Amino acid sequence: MKxxxxxxxxxxxxxxxxxIFTGVIMALLLAILALFLLYPVVDIxxxxxxxxxxFTIQNYVDYFxxxxxxxxxxxxxxxxxxxxxxxxxxxxxxAYGLTRTTMPAKGLFFTISTLPLIAPTIIQAxxxxxxxxxxxxxxxxxxxTDWNIYGATGIIVGEILYCFPNALFILYTTLSxxxxxxxxxxxxxxxxxxxxxxxxxxxxxxxxIASAAALTFNLTITDFGIPVVIGxxxxxxxxxxVSQVFGLQRFDLGATIGVILLIPSITAFMINYYLxxxxxxxISGQARPFLPPSRPLKKWAFTIYSVLIxxxxxxxxxxVFFGSFVRTWPYDFSLTLAHFDFPSLGASVPLWTAxxxxxxxxxxxxxxxxxxxxxxWTSLLVSLVVAIVGASVTLVAAYIIEKKKPRGEQLLYSLSxxxxxxxxxxxxxxxVLAFNKPYFFIYGTVWIIIINxxxxxxxxxxxxxxxxxxxxDKSVEEAAVSLGAGxxxxxxxxxxxxxxxxxxxxxxxFFMRGMTTISAVLFLVSAKIKLAAIEIIFLDVDxxxxxxxxxxxxxxxxxxxxxxxxxxxxxxxxxxxxxAAK
Amino acid sequence: xxxxxxxxNLTKRFGKLTAVDHVDLEIEEGEFICFxxxxxxxxxxxxxxxxxxxxxxxxxxxxDNKVINDLMPKKREFGxxxxxxxxxxxxxxxxxxxxxxxxxxxxxxxIAERVDVMLDLIGLSDWRSLYPAQLSGGQQQRVALVRxxxxxxxxxxxxxxxxxxxAKIRLRLRAEIKRLQQELKKTMIHVTHDQEEAxxxxxxxxxxxxxxxxxxxxxxxxxKNPICNFVADFVGTSNFFQGRRTGDNVDIGKRKIKVMQNxxxxxxxxxxxxxxENVEVFKKxxxxxxxxxxxxxxxxxxxVVFQGAAVRLLINMDNxxxxxxxxxxxxxxxxxxxxxxxYLYFPPEAFLVFPDGEGRK
Numbered sequence: 001m002k003x004x005x006x007x008x009x010x011x012x013x014x015x016x017x018x019x020i021f022t023g024v025i026m027a028l029l030l031a032i033l034a035l036f037l038l039y040p041v042v043d044i045x046x047x048x049x050x051x052x053x054x055f056t057i058q059n060y061v062d063y064f065x066x067x068x069x070x071x072x073x074x075x076x077x078x079x080x081x082x083x084x085x086x087x088x089x090x091x092x093x094x095a096y097g098l099t100r101t102t103m104p105a106k107g108l109f110f111t112i113s114t115l116p117l118i119a120p121t122i123i124q125a126x127x128x129x130x131x132x133x134x135x136x137x138x139x140x141x142x143x144x145t146d147w148n149i150y151g152a153t154g155i156i157v158g159e160i161l162y163c164f165p166n167a168l169f170i171l172y173t174t175l176s177x178x179x180x181x182x183x184x185x186x187x188x189x190x191x192x193x194x195x196x197x198x199x200x201x202x203x204x205x206x207x208x209i210a211s212a213a214a215l216t217f218n219l220t221i222t223d224f225g226i227p228v229v230i231g232x233x234x235x236x237x238x239x240x241x242v243s244q245v246f247g248l249q250r251f252d253l254g255a256t257i258g259v260i261l262l263i264p265s266i267t268a269f270m271i272n273y274y275l276x277x278x279x280x281x282x283i284s285g286q287a288r289p290f291l292p293p294s295r296p297l298k299k300w301a302f303t304i305y306s307v308l309i310x311x312x313x314x315x316x317x318x319x320v321f322f323g324s325f326v327r328t329w330p331y332d333f334s335l336t337l338a339h340f341d342f343p344s345l346g347a348s349v350p351l352w353t354a355x356x357x358x359x360x361x362x363x364x365x366x367x368x369x370x371x372x373x374x375x376x377w378t379s380l381l382v383s384l385v386v387a388i389v390g391a392s393v394t395l396v397a398a399y400i401i402e403k404k405k406p407r408g409e410q411l412l413y414s415l416s417x418x419x420x421x422x423x424x425x426x427x428x429x430x431x432v433l434a435f436n437k438p439y440f441f442i443y444g445t446v447w448i449i450i451i452n453x454x455x456x457x458x459x460x461x462x463x464x465x466x467x468x469x470x471x472x473d474k475s476v477e478e479a480a481v482s483l484g485a486g487x488x489x490x491x492x493x494x495x496x497x498x499x500x501x502x503x504x505x506x507x508x509x510f511f512m513r514g515m516t517t518i519s520a521v522l523f524l525v526s527a528k529i530k531l532a533a534i535e536i537i538f539l540d541v542d543x544x545x546x547x548x549x550x551x552x553x554x555x556x557x558x559x560x561x562x563x564x565x566x567x568x569x570x571x572x573x574x575x576x577x578x579x580a581a582k
Numbered sequence: 583x584x585x586x587x588x589x590x591n592l593t594k595r596f597g598k599l600t601a602v603d604h605v606d607l608e609i610e611e612g613e614f615i616c617f618x619x620x621x622x623x624x625x626x627x628x629x630x631x632x633x634x635x636x637x638x639x640x641x642x643x644x645x646d647n648k649v650i651n652d653l654m655p656k657k658r659e660f661g662x663x664x665x666x667x668x669x670x671x672x673x674x675x676x677x678x679x680x681x682x683x684x685x686x687x688x689x690x691x692x693i694a695e696r697v698d699v700m701l702d703l704i705g706l707s708d709w710r711s712l713y714p715a716q717l718s719g720g721q722q723q724r725v726a727l728v729r730x731x732x733x734x735x736x737x738x739x740x741x742x743x744x745x746x747x748x749a750k751i752r753l754r755l756r757a758e759i760k761r762l763q764q765e766l767k768k769t770m771i772h773v774t775h776d777q778e779e780a781x782x783x784x785x786x787x788x789x790x791x792x793x794x795x796x797x798x799x800x801x802x803x804x805x806k807n808p809i810c811n812f813v814a815d816f817v818g819t820s821n822f823f824q825g826r827r828t829g830d831n832v833d834i835g836k837r838k839i840k841v842m843q844n845x846x847x848x849x850x851x852x853x854x855x856x857x858x859e860n861v862e863v864f865k866k867x868x869x870x871x872x873x874x875x876x877x878x879x880x881x882x883x884x885x886v887v888f889q890g891a892a893v894r895l896l897i898n899m900d901n902x903x904x905x906x907x908x909x910x911x912x913x914x915x916x917x918x919x920x921x922x923x924x925y926l927y928f929p930p931e932a933f934l935v936f937p938d939g940e941g942r943k
Contacts, residue, residue, distance in 0.1 A: 476668045478664070481655050483682030493670075494670055497672035
C-alpha cells in the first residue's frame, strides 16, 4: 500500500455544477421560507411580548383578565372539540361503507363528499343561514319558530360539513389499507361481526382515526369563514383576532391572541402529522382480496346513511346556488339575476381593466365585467399564478429534499410542512406586521397575496411532491447522469415528465386554495385589490346576503370550470401512456 | 498498456461501518471482471465508487493513469446498467438509446445511425417506438444495455443486471452480454451474488466478503483452487471437516484421513474441504478397490435429490451430513437408493486444506 497519490491529474468537484445547482436552490428556498413564513410569525410573537421595546407579558395578562375576550379561547376549544368528535365518527362510518361494504354508487358518494373542497369555507355558513337563520326557509317559513342557528350550533354544523372530506380522506386511506383478511380471520375463528368490528377493525384503524380527529380539530380552530358569518356574538379566537385588529386597531392584542391560537393549532397539527406517518407505516401493501357481498341489512343501512350524508353536503351547494337566484329569500321565490349585479365598486388590477377595456365596447356590460366582477378576475389571476408557481416551487423543493438530500435538508423539510400548522389568520396578520413598510415594495400589491397563498398551502404541495419523488427510481436519475446529462437537463427531461401527474394535481390544489382561501389573505386585501372569496364576507357583513350567495356561486363555478378543463387537458395529453409506477 | 482501471487501497466507510476495506485491483482494457459475493459484502459499493455515485473515503480509483476519485459521474463516461433497468418511462426505446448521444451533442444523423446499430445489436428494431412499459423485463434490460453502450463508454458497469429477471431469460441474457462483450471488446465490470453467473461470464472473478477481496482469479481457479474456506463454501458446494494435521494425515475426531495437498505445517489445526462431485459412493458389500483404504468410510443415504444429469446424495456419516454428487449413469449402475448403507470414498488428492482461522469456519 502506498500513501502518496498515483501520478495523474486530480480534478476537484467542490464546485461541480451538481453542487452549485443544489446549493443555490436550497439557499433560495430557505431564504423564501425564512422571509415569508418565519419572519411574520416571529414578528407576531415579538409584538405580543414587547411594548415600546421592553419585554412584557402585559398583553397576556390583559387577555386572560378580560372575561369577554378570554371566552373566545374557551369557545374555540369547545366548538373544535365537538366538531372533532362528531366529524370523525360520521366520516369513519362513511369510509367504512365505502371500503368494507358492497353498497352501490360508491363512486358517486365519494365524489359528493369531496365537494366542500371546491368552495370557500363560508359556503356552509351561508347555506345554514338560508335554511335555519332568522329568515331561514326551515325555521321561519316551514316551522314558524323563532329559534335560529346562529352561535355555537351553527359553527359546529358548518365546520362538520366543511371538515368532512378532510377527515374522510385519512379514514378512507386507513380503512382501504388495513388488511380485510384480518376481519375474515377473526370471523372464521368464530367472532361475531360486532365483536370483529370492536376487536379487530377499530384497533387496526386507531392511528388513522386519531389523525383524522387531530386534523379536524386543527381545521376548525383555525377557520375564520364559518364563525364570522354564522357565529353571531359567539366569538372564537380567529374572529377575535380580526375584531381586535380591524375593529379596535389593537394589533398587539390581535398578535397575542394569534400566539395563543398557535398553541392548540400546532399541537393538533403535530399529532396529526405524527399519527399519519404511523398509520401509513402500518399499511401492508398487500392486495386486498375480494370483498364478499355484505348482508342486505348492512348494505342498505350503509346506503341510507351515505345518502343522508351526501344529501346534507349537496344541500349546502343547492341552497346557496338557489339562494343566489331567488328574489327575496324565503318570501319571494321568483327567479332573478339581480344579485349577480354586484354592488361592489372595487377597482381591479390594471392589467385586467385594460384587458376588458380593450375587448369590450363601453357600456353597462363592460362596467359590470370590468368593475363589478373585478374581484373575480383578481382571484382568477392570483389563483392561476399561485397554481403554476406554487406547484413548480414545491416540486423543485420536493426534488431537492427527496432526491438530493443536501445538508440542511431536514431544516428545509420542517419549514416546508410548518405552514399547515399556522392558522391563516395568524399568518395574514404576520404579513401585515412584517411587511407593511415603505421599503417593502410588493406590500399592497397582488404579489404579496400570491406569495401568502403559496406559503400558506406549501405543506400539501411538499407532501404530495415528496410522495411522488419517492416513486421515482433513484437509478433512473443516475442513468441520466451516467449518460452525460447535467442537473438541469436531468430535471427537465426526466424528473419533470415523470412528475407531470403530481404537478397537475398540486397545481389544481393550489388553484382551488387560491380561489377559496379566506383567512390568510383577509388582512392583505384592500380597496384597490379585492378577492372574490373575501368579497363574500364583506357582502354578507354588509347585509347583502343574496349577493354574497351569488358571489359564492360564481367562485364555485370558476373552480368547477377549472377542474373540467384540467380533466380534459390531462385526459388528452396521454398521461396514461406513462408509467412512473411499474 | 491500454486504458486500465486501477483500484488502489480503496476504502469506503459509512460512519463506523467499513463497507469496502482497502482493496486493490487492476483491470485491463477489454477485460470482463465480475464482483461476486453475498449481499452486504461491499461489491455494489465498489461499483458505485467506480461510477462516481459514491464518494471514496480512502485510496484511489485510477483510470488511464489519472486519479478519478473526484471526477463527476457524467465526466467519467462510464456506462451503467441497473438492476431495475432504469429506462426513462417517458421516452420510447429509440429515445432512450438516443439520450446519451444527444447529451454528447452528436449530430442528428449520426444519432439515428448509431441507434439503428444498437437496435440491431439486440434484435429489437421493430420495437423502437414502444415505451418501456410495453416491453418485457428481458427486453427492457436489453434496451438498457445498449442505451449504456450507445455513447461508446470507456467502461461498462453492470449492477446485478440479471437478478430481476426470471431464470430462463436470465440465462439467455447472460449469454448475450458475454457475446456483446467479446464483440465490442469493452471493459465490463459486473456485480452479482449468483456464483454460477459469475463463473460463466467473467474473465476474472473477484470474490468479496466483509468488504475485502477474498480471491481474485479466473473462474476455473476460483472453483478448483479456492484459497480459503469462504470461497470454497460460497463458490459451488463443499463438504468441510475440522481436524489436526500430522504429516499427510488429518485427525478429524474419530478417524484419520489422508490428504495430499501440502502447505500446512505439522500438528496444526486445519479445515478440509472437498467438492460433492469428488466424493464417491459405493453400495455396501465387498469393499471397492481404492488407492487409499484409509479414506473409505461407512455411511447411510438419507436423501436422494434428482438433478437431471447428476444425482445429489445426502449421506449420514457419523451423524454428519456429507453431500455427494454422482452422475446419473453411475447412480443407475450402482443401483443406489434412499436408506442404503454405503461406502464413501474421499480421494486424498481431492481435498483442499486450509489452516484454521482463515475464512468462515
